[in-house]
Amino acid sequence: MTNRTVLVLLEPATEVRDSALELLTIARGLGRVEAVTLEAPTVEVLAQLGTYGVETVHQAELSRDGSCVTGDERHLPAVVGAALAAAVRLTDADVVLLPTSFAAKEAAALAARELGAGLVIDAASVREADGRVVAGKRVFAGAWDTECALTTDVAVVTVRANSAVAQPADVAVEPVTEGYAVEVAASPVTLVSREVKADTSGRPPLDQAAIVVAGGRGTDGDFGPVEDLADALGAAVGASRDAAFEGWWDTYVGQTGVTVAPRVYIGAGISGAPHHRGGMQASQVIVAVNSDPEAPIFEICDFAVVGQLADVLPQAAAEIRKHKG
Amino acid sequence: MRIVVTAKYVPDINTDRGFSGGRVVRSAAEGTLNELDENAIEAALRLVEAAREAGTLGPDEGEVVVVTMAGPDGDVALRKAFQLGVDRGIRVSGDELAGSDYFGTAAVLAAAVRRLGAESPVDLVVTGMAALDGLGSVVPTLLGAELGLPTLNLAKKVELADRVLTITREADDVTEVLSAPLPAVLSVTDGANQPRFPGFKLIMAARTKEIEVWTPADLGLDPATAGSAGARTEVLTAAPRPERAEPEIVTDKGEGGVALADFLIRNDLV
Ligand SMILES: Cc1cc2nc3c(=O)[nH]c(=O)nc-3n(C[C@H](O)[C@H](O)[C@H](O)COP(=O)(O)OP(=O)(O)OC[C@H]3O[C@@H](n4cnc5c(N)ncnc54)[C@H](O)[C@@H]3O)c2cc1C
Ligand SMILES: Nc1ncnc2c1ncn2[C@@H]1O[C@H](COP(=O)(O)O)[C@@H](O)[C@H]1O
Numbered sequence: 001m002t003n004r005t006v007l008v009l010l011e012p013a014t015e016v017r018d019s020a021l022e023l024l025t026i027a028r029g030l031g032r033v034e035a036v037t038l039e040a041p042t043v044e045v046l047a048q049l050g051t052y053g054v055e056t057v058h059q060a061e062l063s064r065d066g067s068c069v070t071g072d073e074r075h076l077p078a079v080v081g082a083a084l085a086a087a088v089r090l091t092d093a094d095v096v097l098l099p100t101s102f103a104a105k106e107a108a109a110l111a112a113r114e115l116g117a118g119l120v121i122d123a124a125s126v127r128e129a130d131g132r133v134v135a136g137k138r139v140f141a142g143a144w145d146t147e148c149a150l151t152t153d154v155a156v157v158t159v160r161a162n163s164a165v166a167q168p169a170d171v172a173v174e175p176v177t178e179g180y181a182v183e184v185a186a187s188p189v190t191l192v193s194r195e196v197k198a199d200t201s202g203r204p205p206l207d208q209a210a211i212v213v214a215g216g217r218g219t220d221g222d223f224g225p226v227e228d229l230a231d232a233l234g235a236a237v238g239a240s241r242d243a244a245f246e247g248w249w250d251t252y253v254g255q256t257g258v259t260v261a262p263r264v265y266i267g268a269g270i271s272g273a274p275h276h277r278g279g280m281q282a283s284q285v286i287v288a289v290n291s292d293p294e295a296p297i298f299e300i301c302d303f304a305v306v307g308q309l310a311d312v313l314p315q316a317a318a319e320i321r322k323h324k325g
Numbered sequence: 326m327r328i329v330v331t332a333k334y335v336p337d338i339n340t341d342r343g344f345s346g347g348r349v350v351r352s353a354a355e356g357t358l359n360e361l362d363e364n365a366i367e368a369a370l371r372l373v374e375a376a377r378e379a380g381t382l383g384p385d386e387g388e389v390v391v392v393t394m395a396g397p398d399g400d401v402a403l404r405k406a407f408q409l410g411v412d413r414g415i416r417v418s419g420d421e422l423a424g425s426d427y428f429g430t431a432a433v434l435a436a437a438v439r440r441l442g443a444e445s446p447v448d449l450v451v452t453g454m455a456a457l458d459g460l461g462s463v464v465p466t467l468l469g470a471e472l473g474l475p476t477l478n479l480a481k482k483v484e485l486a487d488r489v490l491t492i493t494r495e496a497d498d499v500t501e502v503l504s505a506p507l508p509a510v511l512s513v514t515d516g517a518n519q520p521r522f523p524g525f526k527l528i529m530a531a532r533t534k535e536i537e538v539w540t541p542a543d544l545g546l547d548p549a550t551a552g553s554a555g556a557r558t559e560v561l562t563a564a565p566r567p568e569r570a571e572p573e574i575v576t577d578k579g580e581g582g583v584a585l586a587d588f589l590i591r592n593d594l595v
Contacts, residue, residue, distance in 0.1 A: 075499075077466070077478075102462065102479060102496035109427065109463035113470055118557030119427060121461045134561065139459070141338075146563040151556075188475035188509075192491065192502035199498065211594075233595065245516070255457060256361065256515045264594050274338045278460075285594060286569075287585065298572060303588045307577025315582020316589075323590050 004031025004128075005093040007058075009104065011080060013037035016048045018208045019099045021166035023159055024052040026126050027097055028169060030133070034058060035175070036087045038074045046175050053169030057177045058087050064184045072194040077103050079184055081110030086182045088115055088154060095133055097126065100158040100259070108156050118150035120157045122259070124282070125164075133157070141255075141274060142281030161208040162261045201237075206251055209236035211264045212283070214253050216240035216276075218269020218290065218309055221248050225313035226268055232317035232324075233264075240270045254279035268309040272297025289313065326376050326387045328369040328449045329441055331434050331468070332362035332406055334399035335458040358402035361453035363520035366391065366409050368483055368513045369451045370521075375485075388412045392437045394422060394430060400536055407531035408523035414534070415441075419541045424553030431467035433551050436544035438472060449490070452512045454479055465512035475505035481516045 006027040010020055027033040034056040035041075035049055041057055049057060060083035062069035073079060084096055084107060096111065098104040100122050112119040125136035133155040136147045150157075199205070206212065211233045215226035217240065230237045239249035241257060253260050255278035265283035270276060272288070272295060280286070281300055288297045288304040289312050298304050305312050337357045366389070373387035390413040391406040393399045403414035417437050425433065441447055450472070452465040462479075469476025480492035490511060491504040523531075541551065549555050575584040589595045 103499070105462050106466045106478060109466045110470060113428065113467055116557075119463065120558060121427075121459075121463060135558075138566075142566065144563055144565050147561045148558045149561055151559055189477065189503055189505045192504055193500075194502075195500045197498040197500065205498075233589075241515075255460060256454065264589065278338070278457075285592070287588070289581075289585070293574075293576070298574065300569060301572045302569060303585070304572055304574045305577050305581040305585050306574065307581040312577055312581040312585060315580075316585040317582075319583050319586030320589065320595055323586065323595060 004095060005091050006031045006033050006095040006097060007036050007084070007087055007091065007093045008033060008054075009080070009084060009096070009098045009107070010035045010037045010041065010045070010049075010057075011075070011104070013039045013041040013045060016045055017099075017205070018166060019161040021048075021052060022161065022164045023097045023099065024049070024054065025167045026159060026164050027095070028053050030095055030126065030128055034091060034093070036060070036084060038062070038080060038083055041177065046177070050175045051168045051172045053171070053173060054175045055173050057175050058090065059177055059179050060086070060182045061179045062182050062184050064186065069184050073191055075103070075194065076187070076189070076191060077106030078110060078187060078189070080107035081114065082184055083182045084108075084111035085114040086180065090180050094154060095126075096154070096156045098156070098158045100160050104158055108158050112156040115154050115156070116152065117154035117156045118152040120148065120150065120155070123157050123159045123163070124261070126157055126159060138282045141278040160259065160261060162210075203230065204234070204236050206236040206238050206253070207258050207260060209260070210262050211235035211266070212238050212253070212260050212262045212280075213266045213268065214238035214240065214270060214280075215243055215249065215268050215309075216270030217242045217246075219243065219248065221246065222310070223249055225310050229266065229313040229317040229320075232320040235264075235266075240273075240276050267297055268313055270297060271295050272300065326373055326382055326449075327445060327447050328372060328389050328451060329438050329447050330362065330365045330369050330389060330391045330406070330411065331450065331452045331464070332365065332391050332393050332402055333359040333453075333456045333458075334393055334395040334402040335359045335456055338457055356398055356401055358405040359453055359456050359458075361455055361457060361515055363409065364513050364515050364517055365451045365453045366406055366411060367518045367520040368480075368511070369449070370410055371518065372449070372483070372485055390415065390441060392417065392434060392441075394418075394425070394433050396423075403536050404531050404534075407534045408527050409521060410524075410527055413537070415537045415539060417539045417541070417544065421541060421548050421552045421554070424556055425551045426556040426558055427461055427463050427467055428557065429551035429555045431464050431471050433541065433544070433546065434464070434468050435471035436546050437539065438468075440539070440544055446508070448507045450474070450510045452510070454512050454514045465510060469510035472510065474508055474510050476510040477503050477505055478512045480511060480513045483511065483513065483517060
C-alpha cells in the first residue's frame with residue numbers, strides 16, 4: 001500500500017450505491033481512502049463507509065458572496081467540480097475517483113481543469129504501476145482494451161459500474177465527518193427546475209445491475225415478456241434506442257444511452273446495431289433472442305435462441321422461477 | 326445570429342476501428358463526420374432558420390460556421406457539414422496537434438472560436454454530446470470553461486427567446502431545466518432533433534466549397550497547450566480483445582425458453 005490519498009465522490013450522500021462500494025474497493029488498492037460529499041451523510045451511510053475503510057468524510061460547506069448555497073444547486077456539476085478541487089487542495093490528494101454518470105463526468109472535467117490534473121473517463125480498472133496511476137479502458141464498442149498512465153501529480157478518473165467486485169475492508173473504521181469551506185463562483189447558469197426520477201420498479205438500476213434484459217423494436221411495443229423474464233432473474237430492464245424513442249421504455253442501452261457491463265445481458269428483439277453494441281459489448285455473457293437467424297447481434301453473443309420473443313421469454317421466466325423454487 | 330459548431334472527424338462506427346502507435350487510426354476511406362455532431366449542426370441551422378422566420382434576422386443574415394481539429398482527412402467531415410447546409414468550414418491542423426487530450430482539444434477549439442469572435446461576435450457555440458470514437462462527453466464542458474462562457478450540456482430540448490437559451494436535459498435519472506444568456510456553449514443529444522438529409526444542390530456545391538485551414542500558430546497557440554506535448558495521459562498498451570467463442574444457437578421449436586433457462590442455470594448465472 002502506498003501513501004497516496006484517494007478521494008471518492010459520494011453524490012448524493014443519502015445512499016451508498018453498489019457503484020460507490022466498487023469505487024471504494026478500487027480506491028483502497030491505491031492508498032488511503034477519504035470521501036467527499038456535498039451534504040451530511042446519513043448514519044447508515046457513515047456506517048457503510050466505515051465498513052469500506054473510509055476514515056474521513058469531507059463535507060463541503062458551500063458559500064457564494066457570503067451566503068450559503070443549499071438545495072438543488074449543490075448538485076450542479078460546476079458546484080460539485082469546485083468542491084472536489086477544493087477537497088484535493090485541502091487533503092493534498094493524489095487521486096479522485098467518481099462514478100460515470102453524465103453529471104459526474106462534467107464535474108470531473110471541471111475539477112481536473114482547475115487542478116491541472118489528468119483525466120480519464122469511463123475507466124474499467126485503476127491500478128498503480130511504477131509509481132503512476134494507470135487506468136484501463138474498453139474502447140471501440142468493447143473490441144479493444146487500452147491502458148493509459150496519468151502523467152500529472154493529480155489523477156481524476158471516472159470509473160464504470162461493475163469494474164470491480166465490492167469488498168469490505170479487512171478492518172472496519174469509524175469515519176469522522178469534517179466540514180470544509182468552498183467558495184462557489186457566481187454562475188451565469190440558472191437552474192430553473194430539477195426533478196429526480198423516483199424508481200418505484202423495485203428493480204436494480206440499469207447501469208449497475210448484474211443482469212440486464214433489454215427489449216427492442218421486435219417487442220412491437222409490448223415489454224411484458226421482457227419485464228417478466230427480468231423479474232424472474234432479479235434483473236434490470238433496458239431497451240434499444242428505437243424502442244425508447246417509440247416511447248415503449250424510458251431508458252436505453254448504447255453509446256448515447258446507458259453503458260452496461262453486467263454479468264449477463266439478454267437482448268430480445270434487438271438487432272445489435274453498432275450504436276447499441278457500444279453500450280453492452282463489454283458484458284460478460286451475452287444472450288440474444290431474435291426471430292431473424294441473420295441478426296447481427298448473433299455475431300457477438302454466447303447463446304441465442306432463434307424464435308419469437310413472446311414465446312421464448314415467458315417460458316424461460318417460468319423455468320427459472322421453477323429452478324429458484 | 327452567428328453560431329459556431331464544433332465537429333469531429335471520427336472512424337466510421339460501421340467499420341473496424343483500431344489503434345496504431347497509441348493513436349486511433351483514421352483514414353479517409355473509413356472516416357466520417359461524428360454522427361452526433363450532425364445533431365449539433367441541425368440545432369444550429371434550426372436556430373438560424375427560426376430567427377429568419379420570426380423576422381429577427383433578414384433572409385441573408387445569420388451564419389453557421391463549422392470548426393474541426395483534424396488532419397487533412399478531416400475535410401471529409403467538413404464536406405458532409407457543407408452538404409447539410411453550413412456556411413463556412415474551418416479545419417485547424419498542425420503536426421503538433423497530434424495526440425491532443427481533452428484539454429488540448431478544448432484549448433484549440435476555444436482559440437478558433439476566439440479568432441472567429443474577433444472577426445465578428447459569436448452568439449453561440451454548439452457541440453455534439455460525445456465523439457463516437459472516445460465517448461468522453463467532456464470537451465463541451467472544457468470548451469465552455471476555456472471560453473469563460475455559460476455552458477448548457479446535453480440538451481434534449483432547446484429554446485431561445487430574447488437572447489436567453491433554455492434547455493431541458495435528461496441525464497442519468499434527473500430531469501433539469503437550465504437557462505443562460507447568450508453568448509453560451511450548448512451541447513445537444515441525439516434526442517434533440519432528427520438531422521436533415523442533404524439536398525442535391527448542397528451536395529453538388531459541397532464538393533468545391535472552400536475549406537479554410539488554420540494552423541496553431543495562426544491561433545497564437547503555445548505548442549505546449551495541445552498535442553502529445555501537452556497531454557496529461559500517455560497510452561501504454563492497446564490490444565484487441567480475444568474473439569468470443571462460437572455461440573451456441575438454438576432454434577425455437579417449442580422449447581427455446583427452456584433452453585435459454587438451462588443455459589443460464591448450467592453456467593451458474595441465475
Ligand atoms: C448517432 C446515433 C446514436 C445511436 N445510439 C444508440 C444507442 O445508444 N442505443 C441503441 O440501441 N441504438 C442507438 N442508435 C440506433 C441504432 O443505430 C439502431 O437503429 C437501433 O439500435 C435499432 O434498434 P432495434 O434493435 O430495437 O431495432 P431493429 O434494428 O429494427 O431490430 C429489431 C430486431 O427485432 C427482431 N424481431 C422482430 N420481431 C421479433 C419477434 N417477434 N421476436 C424476436 N425478435 C424479433 C428483428 O429480427 C430485428 O433484428 C443510434 C443511432 C444513431 C444514428
Ligand atoms: N477534434 C475535434 N474537433 C472538433 N470538435 C471536437 C473535437 N473533439 C471533440 N469535439 C466536439 O466535442 C464534442 C464532444 O466530444 P468528446 O468530449 O470528445 O466526447 C463532439 O461532439 C464535438 O462537437
